[in-house]
Amino acid sequence: MRPSNDALAQAILEQAKKDFLHKGYRKTSVRGIAAAVDVTTGALYRYYASKEALFDAIVEEPAQELLDLFEAYAESNVPCDDEGAVLSDLPYRTTDHMKKLVAYIYEHYDVFKLIASCAEGTKYAHYVERLIAIETVSAIDLIEELVRSGKLTHSIDDMFIHMIITSMFTGIFEIIAHDEPIDDAVAHIEALQRFYAAGWREMLRES
Template sequence: MKISETQQKILTVGKREFLDKGFKDASLRKIVAEAGFTKGAFYGYYPDKAALFEALVSDAADGLTEQFKSAQDAHFDLISENETAKSRELSTKYLLYFVNYIYDYFEEFKLIICCSEGTKYSDYIHELVELDVSRTEKYYTLLKDKGKIAGSVSHELHHMITSAYFTAVFETVVHDMTREQAIEYIKELAIFFNSGWDGLLKLI
């Protein structure tokens, strides 16, 4: 849908205000004034401040979630292809893809990770963790049934490790790493976590 010049002005000023102060402390009055419009003009596009925030981040957030689901589907495909030993390699490949996606929408993810308290996006990382744990446990169950895993991991430990992993990934955004720095960091992070998972699960 084409965005009007007025709407784009509101989005631009809103993004700047949210990045500067975070959602909770951002002033809708200031956004409207700086954009040069009345509150009536603003409400013609967005019912409240939360809707403006969502308009800024929803496409990027939903896009990463959908790509993440596709990556999980690709892991299930390894079972039918009898190539489950490539799980770690595939995970690292997709992780690097995700990082590049995040950097393509860096400001949007900066808003989500650092400025979203008070919005539904404040639990974004947690929701990704829940999605990953749920789908991955189904994957591990299938692998165990086929004799492809010799080890095991409890649900509680699985959740804690995954939470630590996702939090570490998004530290690239928190610390304003360059794309190049983030990629090198992620490669090392993947080696560390993959070694731990291999030690616990012992893929065959």
């Protein structure tokens, strides 16, 4: 039966998070975490079966929720038959989406700092690529639907869409990697959004 000392379980998690943030996943040891909270490694393992389980316990819920938010947004991007899509609004829809993304990341800053900078050696090492893939497929599907419906007369190369979205996400996660204060981060993200909105408007402009 799992031990029921919730205070100790939380203390172990807090110390693990501190060590992961300071040392990264690979260099953090279960022995060091246990020593810091004054328990044996055996006692720690009664709460968390492995170092990976510790990392999962810290990041899994917010990481999955953000993926779910992206999946939901991707589904909402498909134009409705009766309403279609107003091309001039598409860049702003993406901008609003990115604002929600950044707000969520800052609500769970330590978690996404771990994912952005400290996850090498875990299943989260390629987490950002999963977000990029969701966003890329969504954008490609939307452009293809707009072309099929006649609302857009030209397509946009799939690889180019992937490049745009990859560079956008790289910029977003740089604010985490470099520990920007939230006010600076918001200013930089707003500037980044204006930059990409202008680019999307140009790409969607009828020739």
